[in-house]
Amino acid sequence: MKYSGWPEPGELVVGKIDEIEDFGVFVDLDEYEDKRGLIHVSEVASGWIKNIRDHVNEGQTVVCKVLEVDESAQQIDLSLKDVNDHQRSEKIQEWKNEQKADNWMTLAFGEDVSDEKYASVANELIAAFGSLYDGFEQAAIHGHEELDDVDITDEERDRIVETARENVSVPYVTVTGYVDLESPDGDGVDDVKEALQAAEGNGDIPGEIDLEVTYVGAPEYRIRVRAPNYKTAESQLEESAARAESAIESLGGTASFHRERQTDDE
Incomplete structure (x- = not known):
C-alpha cells in the first residue's frame, strides 16, 4: 500500500x-x-x-x-x-511488515480488488490498530472480536481473520473455552476430578503448549490454551474439551462445551 x-x-x-x-x-x-x-x-x-x-x-x-x-x-x-542504526533497523522491519500486510490484503480480497475497497478496508485497520500489519496480527491472535469495532462488513472481517490465521506468525496465541461437567452419582465430585485431569491431558501436553483448567462456578470450568499459533491453540482446546467429555460420560455424567462463559440469567 x-x-x-x-x-x-x-x-x-x-x-x-x-x-x-x-x-x-x-x-x-x-x-x-x-x-x-x-x-x-x-x-x-x-x-x-x-x-x-x-x-x-x-x-x-x-x-x-x-x-x-x-x-x-x-x-x-x-x-x-x-538516521542511526537502530532507527534504520526498526524502520526497515516496519516497512517489510507492511509489505507482508499488503500481500495479505491481496490474499484476502483477490488480486482484482478495487483500489476503493482496498483503501476503505486498509484505512479502517490503520485507524484502529496503527498499521495494516498490526491489524492482521491482532486478528490472528484474538479473532473476530478484535475487529468488532472496526467499520468493515462481516464478510470483510471474515476474510481478514481467515487470512491472518493462515499467514501471520505471532509470538503466541491464547484461546479460551468453557465446559460444563455434571455427574448424577453420589461420588460425582470424584467423577468431575477425573474428567478435569483428562482435560488437562494427564501430563501428556507438548512442552510448547500451556493448558490450564480452572473452576468458574458449578458446573462450569474454564479451559485456557496458550500456543505458538492459532490452529494449534484451537486444536488443543477442542481436544481438551473432548477428553473431559469422554471421561465424564464414561462415568455416567454429562458434558457440554461452549466458547462464551454462561451466566445465571442465560
Whole structure:
C-alpha cells in the first residue's frame, strides 16, 4: 500500500536511490505514490565527502529522515546521516511488515480488488490498530472480536481473520473455552476430578503448549490454551474439551462445551 499524501517533517521513510549527482542523491519513496526526495550532499554522511559514490549506490534501499516538505514546489528534503542504526533497523522491519500486510490484503480480497475497497478496508485497520500489519496480527491472535469495532462488513472481517490465521506468525496465541461437567452419582465430585485431569491431558501436553483448567462456578470450568499459533491453540482446546467429555460420560455424567462463559440469567 502506498500513501497518496505527503510525508511529515521528522518522519522516517524508506526509498530507493535512483539518481546520484555531485550535489546530492535523488530517492524514490517506496511508501508514497509518485513522491521523490533529495538528499543534499551535506546530508549524505557526516564530515567532508570527497566522492558521494563512496557512500551510496544507485538502486540502494535507504532509510531517510524527512527534513522539509514543500508541496507547492513538489520538493522533499531528506537526510541520510540523521538516521542511526537502530532507527534504520526498526524502520526497515516496519516497512517489510507492511509489505507482508499488503500481500495479505491481496490474499484476502483477490488480486482484482478495487483500489476503493482496498483503501476503505486498509484505512479502517490503520485507524484502529496503527498499521495494516498490526491489524492482521491482532486478528490472528484474538479473532473476530478484535475487529468488532472496526467499520468493515462481516464478510470483510471474515476474510481478514481467515487470512491472518493462515499467514501471520505471532509470538503466541491464547484461546479460551468453557465446559460444563455434571455427574448424577453420589461420588460425582470424584467423577468431575477425573474428567478435569483428562482435560488437562494427564501430563501428556507438548512442552510448547500451556493448558490450564480452572473452576468458574458449578458446573462450569474454564479451559485456557496458550500456543505458538492459532490452529494449534484451537486444536488443543477442542481436544481438551473432548477428553473431559469422554471421561465424564464414561462415568455416567454429562458434558457440554461452549466458547462464551454462561451466566445465571442465560
